[in-house]
Amino acid sequence: MAPKASKNRYPPSDPHGIFSGMVVFLCDDGVQRRRLQIWKQKLVQMGAIVEEEALSRNVTHVFAVNSDSLRRKLGPKLLQRFEATILLYQWLEDSLKLGEKVREESYTIQLGSPKNSSNEKSVEYADVKESSDNQLHLYKKLKPSPINSESSSPEMKDTSLRNSVDVVPHIAYSSNNSSYPRSPSSISPVTSDAQQSTVSAPDASLPYHPPDLNRNITEIFGKLINIYRALGDDRRSFSYYKAIPVIERLPFKIESVDQVKDLPAIGKSMQDHIHEIVTTGKLSKLEHFESDEKVRTISLFGEVWGIGPATALKLYERGHRNLDDLKSDDTLTNSQWLGLKYFEDIKTRIPRDEVQEMERLLQKAAEDVLPGVNVVCGGSFRRGKATCGDMDIVITHPDGESHIGFLPKYVNHLKDINFLREDLVFSIHSEQGTDLGVDTYFGLCTYPGRELRHRIDLKVYPKDIYPFGLIAWTGNDVLNRRLRILAESKGFRLDDTGLFPATHGSGGKRVSASTSLKFNSEKEVFDFLGFPWLEPHERNI
DNA sequence: TGATGCAGATA
DNA sequence: TATCTG
């Protein structure tokens, strides 16, 4: 199925890739082999040439984990003059994340200043002027799991941002599928943070944990994400969302704007904010928002399923100030009303073992309706989280056709056994004789014997595009975005219904009837794209 | 100055 | 059509 590329050890390198023109040497000291391989592969894919000999004249860039590793690796040879720029691997990471080369300034490693060579805590950054030759040495023995930094931790709110989780109490971006943080939440001044402070014992298998030295900043930015989103300013919200991981990974505590002025995703505004935060300890803009009755109310309303920024504003203008007020409003849609009625229920997270039981129940019920049908609970459950905000059920049938018409029957059956309780959205798209059409159902369900409502999504995929559905609905959103960008870089468009040859800019936007390439498993898709395989539980990027 | 993901259900 | 969700 999978075209040639998947058979090659390396996917075709792209001369137009973002790294084209670079000749790189990778210093392997202090780097896990697997990680090195991934980096090498990425570089090649994206157009770079990997040189095995560090001192080759051609080398334009050398990557290392820090200056010490380079010293260890090359020893005295270091004395020879490098023509190449020496960069932290983090530059690579950031560039891959952004899908483009980021500025090199803040990632360069300077040789010849052997001070602060061996402690891992970052040095003092008292003198800003001199800061250009600070080597930001990264985390110590990085023991990275495949892709990237943080993850772990019991779980964070899926589609919404609950916040601080255990070990790395950074905020929000979380997990689920293909959209960055969704609902607001942390604006409510009082509560918000404390819950689920389960400090998971630092597990040896944890990836390296960037010292979270700039929480003062990321916490504030996290709140702004929610606020702007609630206000409907997704662009702005997303900007803060992108800035957080960049700041979070810095190995030093920011004490001056100069230290962040060249970082990706940190522009003028962010710098101003950072400046204010590091000098005054707070951000007046946020304080203003948080004390603003209107902002707070709209944020709250927006947490109701089915109510977005526009409706929240409308309700506010109608004079409503709390959730009880809303209950007497007759302009709410049915879904919004359910979202309101079960507001607290829906916010309640579901323990993993209960999700597991419900998954079994769903599998069994599905088998009753259509033997051989395949039912998997995706989302954060599949990624191994300890609790889940909702359930994403991905369904298919191996015969490639009997999935058609299954969903309505299934839903009815689930209602008969009192598992599904209320409907939110129901849409049918499956068609005979095609691999198109995903049937979906959004609703509320209950754990057997209880009344507490949980959000559940059922999605039925034709066999041929099932792997895409599974990938998309397993997430997390960061992984999905990376895959999508990777696909784009190779001239494809990836979404939850397939992988399509890019209808290169020429035509309009609607890709129309192009059919997806066919794959039989998630792994085939990863392979085709040249993305290192990740087990579901490794996808908490 | 424009793009930043987008299809499709609901009312 | 505007709004909202995932």
Added chain:
DNA sequence: ATCA
């Protein structure tokens, strides 16, 4: 709000 950021980037090209």
